[in-house]
Structures are given as C-alpha cells and as structure tokens.
Amino acid sequence: MNSMDFLMSSRDSTISWLNTILCERLSKHLKLMQCGKGYLLLTVSGSATNIRIRSEPATFSQAGSDLPCASWDPQPEGWKSALGVPLPAPGASSVPSPLIEKIDTTYIIHYDLLGLACWMLSRQEEVGRVDLDKHGRFPARSSHAYKHGYLERPIVDEWLAILAQVVQRAWPQLALAKPQFTVRVSHDVDTPARYGFSSVGRLLQTMAGDVLRRHEVLEALRAPLIWSQSKKKLHSADPFNTFNWIMSASERYKIISAFYFICGKTYPAHDARYDVRHPAIRELMRGIHTRGHEIGLHPSYNTYKRPDIIASEARVLIRTCREEGIKQATWGGRMHFLRWQTPATLYGWEQAGMAYDSTLTYADHPGFRCGTCHEYPAFDPVAGKALQLRIRPLIAMECSVLAPRYMNLGSGDIALKKFIQLKQSCRAVNGDFTLLWHNTLLERQQQRALYEHVLTA
Ligand SMILES: [Zn+2]
Numbered sequence: 001m002n003s004m005d006f007l008m009s010s011r012d013s014t015i016s017w018l019n020t021i022l023c024e025r026l027s028k029h030l031k032l033m034q035c036g037k038g039y040l041l042l043t044v045s046g047s048a049t050n051i052r053i054r055s056e057p058a059t060f061s062q063a064g065s066d067l068p069c070a071s072w073d074p075q076p077e078g079w080k081s082a083l084g085v086p087l088p089a090p091g092a093s094s095v096p097s098p099l100i101e102k103i104d105t106t107y108i109i110h111y112d113l114l115g116l117a118c119w120m121l122s123r124q125e126e127v128g129r130v131d132l133d134k135h136g137r138f139p140a141r142s143s144h145a146y147k148h149g150y151l152e153r154p155i156v157d158e159w160l161a162i163l164a165q166v167v168q169r170a171w172p173q174l175a176l177a178k179p180q181f182t183v184r185v186s187h188d189v190d191t192p193a194r195y196g197f198s199s200v201g202r203l204l205q206t207m208a209g210d211v212l213r214r215h216e217v218l219e220a221l222r223a224p225l226i227w228s229q230s231k232k233k234l235h236s237a238d239p240f241n242t243f244n245w246i247m248s249a250s251e252r253y254k255i256i257s258a259f260y261f262i263c264g265k266t267y268p269a270h271d272a273r274y275d276v277r278h279p280a281i282r283e284l285m286r287g288i289h290t291r292g293h294e295i296g297l298h299p300s301y302n303t304y305k306r307p308d309i310i311a312s313e314a315r316v317l318i319r320t321c322r323e324e325g326i327k328q329a330t331w332g333g334r335m336h337f338l339r340w341q342t343p344a345t346l347y348g349w350e351q352a353g354m355a356y357d358s359t360l361t362y363a364d365h366p367g368f369r370c371g372t373c374h375e376y377p378a379f380d381p382v383a384g385k386a387l388q389l390r391i392r393p394l395i396a397m398e399c400s401v402l403a404p405r406y407m408n409l410g411s412g413d414i415a416l417k418k419f420i421q422l423k424q425s426c427r428a429v430n431g432d433f434t435l436l437w438h439n440t441l442l443e444r445q446q447q448r449a450l451y452e453h454v455l456t457a
C-alpha cells in the first residue's frame with residue numbers, strides 16, 4: 001500500500017470507529033461519513049436533515065502537546081454545558097461565533113469535536129514521546145490537558161453532550177441512549193500480605209520497618225507468627241489482608257470489586273513476591289469468585305512493550321482460575337505501575353484475548369487522560385485501526401491523590417473533596433467513576449473511612 005492509499009484507508013477506519021462510538025453513545029441510527037474537504041456529515045436514514053461537523057485531521061493527527069486551546073461558552077448560543085461552564089476547545093486558537101448554526105436543513109458545527117475525540121481517545125498525543133518519568137510513563141504534567149487546565153474534566157463527553165443536543169434538535173423523534181452513572185472499583189493485588197511470601201531476611205526488614213517507620217511494635221512482635229501461618233492461606237491478622245473488608249464494603253453499596261493479580265516476574269524489584277499459583281492466592285481467588293467479585297490480570301512491570309509476555313501471563317491466570325473452577329464471562333485488568341505505551345500495550349491485551357483494559361489515567365495526577373469516563377473501543381493511532389479491546393478509563397488511583405510523591409493531599413477532607421469532585425464530573429456526563437484502591441491502603445480506620453466516603457458520596 002502506498003502512503004496515499006494508507007492515509008485513505010486509515011481515514012476510512014477512523015471514521016468508521018468514530019461512527020461506532022456515536023452509535024454507542026448517542027444512537028445506533030447515526031451514520032457518519034466524509035463530506036468533501038474539511039467536514040464530516042452525520043445523517044439518519046430517510047431524513048433530509050443533517051449535521052455537518054468541521055474536520056481537521058491534520059490538527060488532530062499530531063503527537064505532541066503544543067496545540068492551541070480556545071474556549072467556547074455554549075450558553076449564549078442556547079446550548080447547555082454538562083458541567084455548567086465553558087468548554088475547552090483544544091486544537092483551535094479561537095472559535096467562530098456562532099459555533100453552531102442552522103442553514104436550511106443543515107446544522108453546522110464549526111469545531112472539530114470528533115477530531116478532538118479521536119486525538120484524546122486514541123492517545124495520539126503520546127505516540128513516540130520521550131518526555132517520560134522514571135518508569136517510562138507519559139506524565140500528566142507533559143499533557144495538553146494538564147497544561148491547559150482541563151485534565152479534571154471529561155471534555156470528550158462534554159463535547160458529545162453538545163453534539164447530543166444538536167442531534168436531538170435535528171431528529172427530535174430519535175431516542176438517544178441514556179447511560180447510567182456507575183461506580184467501578186478495582187484493586188491491584190501488588191502485595192496481598194505484609195508478612196506472607198517473604199524470605200526470612202525480608203521478614204526481618206519488614207519488622208524493622210514496623211518499629212522504626214510505622215511505630216507498630218505490637219505488629220512487629222506478631223509478625224513471625226503471622227508469617228509462619230501464611231503458608232496455605234493469607235493470615236486474617238496480616239495488616240494487608242483487607243480483602244474480606246473490601247468485598248463487604250462493596251457488597252454494602254452493591255458494587256462488584258475487581259481484583260487484578262500479577263502473574264509473572266519481569267523485574268523482581270517491582271513485581272510481586274507471590275506466585276499466583278500459590279495455595280494462599282488460589283484460596284483468595286476462590287473466595288473472591290464465590291462472593292461474586294471479579295478476578296483480572298495485572299501484567300508485571302516490564303511487559304508494557306511486550307504483547308507476547310502479557311499474553312503468556314494472561315494464560316497463567318486463566319489456567320490457574322480454571323484449575324480452581326473459576327469461570328468468568330469477561331476478563332480484563334490493568335498494567336502494573338500504570339505503565340503504558342501507545343500503541344504497543346494495546347496489542348498485549350488484544351493478543352491476550354482480554355476484553356478490556358483499565359490502565360489509562362496518569363499516576364502523577366488523577367483525571368481524564370482519555371477525556372472520557374465512558375468505556376470505548378480501542379484504536380491504534382499509528383496503524384489507524386480499531387481493535388477488539390475496550391478501554392475502561394481509570395479516573396483515579398488513590399495514591400495519585402494521597403501520596404506525598406504525587407498530589408500529597410493527605411487522607412482527610414482535602415483528599416475527599418478531590419475524589420468527590422472527580423466523581424461529580426463523571427456523574428454529570430452519566431459516565432463511570434472508575435477508582436483504583438489498593439488493599440494495602442485500607443489497613444487503618446482513617447483510610448477505610450475515606451474510602452467508604454468516596455464510595456457513598
Ligand atoms: Zn501494581
């Protein structure tokens with residue numbers, strides 16, 4: 001295929017992928033197509049009305065975060081902003097007024113909101129970037145969203161909410177999809193036990209940490225007993241064994257918790273000390289399954305550029321679960337350390353046959369890395385093709401908010417306010433508030449209270 005043919009076929013698959021998203025999010029009757037140069041056309045079969053949407057593929061096919069960013073207030077034009085404030089308009093240095101107009105039977109939107117959706121959802125911005133953190137991750141602070149102050153806003157959803165209003169005016173008889181706001185919680189099982197799975201040397205080190213850093217002398221004294229009794233089952237007194245508490249909390253609020261397990265070792269210093277085939281982990285997984293919660297994959301540290309290893313770690317998980325009689329309709333998970341490279345990591349999940357990935361937020365700042373809190377079909381911006389995999393954007397990892405190395409908001413009211421604000425933004429666009437909370441950060445009463453507040457707010 002020559003480069004012109006590649007561009008055309010990639011453009012066709014981009015439009016078809018965007019059409020799929022519009023069908024899922026608005027109505028399955030919508031048909032999107034190219035309309036000359038510079039516009040896309042949205043139609044409904046049998047109707048003379050249509051919507052023309054500005055399209056500037058050259059703007060939104062760029063990796064990099066140097067696009068200009070204008071702002072548009074929908075209210076004076078008679079449209080409603082989902083969050084009640086003007087919308088950022090990345091890619092434009094100014095926007096025309098009016099931004100949306102009607103000429104005869106055509107509504108014209110003079111902003112490339114679908115180009116923006118494509119750029120944000122496919123993570124085109126991150127392709128080939130070298131301004132990464134020490135774990136090779138694209139950090140929030142390098143992103144266009146952070147630099148222009150909209151990282152904590154689901155801007156793709158906000159623009160689709162505007163498009164929904166135009167669609168509704170163009171075709172009042174069309175019943176639009178009405179997604180329900182949902183809370184999703186998941187727990188990366190990096191360290192299921194504080195004392196179990198340790199060598200003697202490691203146990204002594206942990207005990208020293210109990211005394212010197214955590215000032216938990218009693219815990220340190222109990223450690224050898226807990227350690228010696230953790231061979232077949234996690235010990236109920238191990239401070240990191242909070243799994244039953246987590247499941248009970250989820251059950252109180254009618255939430256299904258997902259627990260993602262590490263199934264390989266590619267960098268022992270950062271990977272798990274446990275083997276997923278260990279009797280104590282098998283027992284834990286059986287317990288999770290019996291209570292109706294979900295088990296998933298947490299690919300080890302150095303797998304994010306190695307689809308073949310992600311696939312082999314997935315096979316270990318599925319085989320172990322099968323041996324334990326654990327059957328699930330859907331399998332998914334999240335990358336350890338949130339390590340991610342677009343598009344390589346996508347192919348790991350794809351090759352593993354997993355239905356979804358829920359990695360995409362930033363470690364150093366919570367918010368909407370993909371500009372959305374709705375699940376969507378993955379897209380490779382380099383090959384220009386849609387994948388089977390679905391992306392479930394993560395909105396917050398708890399330590400991004402709490403930890404001194406990230407936002408450092410403590411574990412009191414200031415942190416709670418941040419979580420609630422993110423959750424409200426998800427609610428405003430009827431999306432999913434997807435939250436990662438590790439089992440190791442629920443051992444203290446204050447942590448548990450904060451977590452429950454976030455779930456119930
Ligand atoms: Zn992890």
